[in-house]
Amino acid sequence: MLAIYLNDHYTGATGGLELFQRAAKARADGEEKEVLADLARQVRDDRDALAQIMADLEVSVDRTRMALGWVAEKAGRLKTNGRLLSRSPLSDLLEAEAMLLGVLGKAACWRALRTLAESDRRLDAARLDTLLDRAERQATVLERMRVAAAARNLSTPSTPSPAKPA
Template sequence: MAIYLNDHYAGATGGLELFRRAAQARTDGAGGTVLADLAQQVEDDRDALADIMADLGVPTSQSKAAMGWLAEKAGRLKPNGHILSRSPLSDLLEAESMLLGVSGKAACWRTLRILAESDERLPSDRLDTLLERAEQQSAALEELRSTAASRTLAQPSTTQ
């Protein structure tokens, strides 16, 4: 259980960095506002996971969290033809990455919800709320993703 939860905590740490970076990079009002709100929610979710871990007596592994943070930084290094600026594909790829992260988080909440049936240390109501929020986050990200896909890939280009 400790390994499972710490792996999710590391993923949440990397995901939080991605959400923050994506929110700061978006200069359009609506998308940036949505991402800033989602970044705050993702931080709250990571804190909720840490609280659940504490309730279960599972310490957070700072080394794993650091690896999640570093993995997000390493994910920025890709040959996309833009060294110092954002690629036209950045919004799309980031939205897809964030969607994958939220999907993984939702899977963790579902797993813990199953375990809550036999472990009173796991807060069923809180897990239900976290799962609902993950579903709302997925819907918001899908809207951003589809907008970015239409905007980016509908344009004829050989470098995207």
């Protein structure tokens, strides 16, 4: 069960890394682009940390599962977003939500492994605490981005208020 669990998370991390990199490249805004590029580097480091944990636990990466995850991430790009041939402004919001969900899933994995570390000396509890702290910081940043994207893209044009009687 542990091998399946870790491979599922590794597959998710691989797809998530693709999403973070693509989102960073797509942003026109300099600050948001930089934040996403930094998050992409962190996600790559987190995936590498997971690969090391898997090696420490003698769990090999399931290449078939990983390839299927890569294909699923590419297929996930094919969604109706109000635009046929160009990037929709709604993409920023949907991507922020997907990245946030991925980071929350990663944090859940770190918590599960942290619990296991109490009885399995192959796991470094302090390292898992560090990874969990970083995931929580990532989630905070992504939530701010998600809320900003929602405000930019979901607001409705304000309608004039009816005139008040004099």
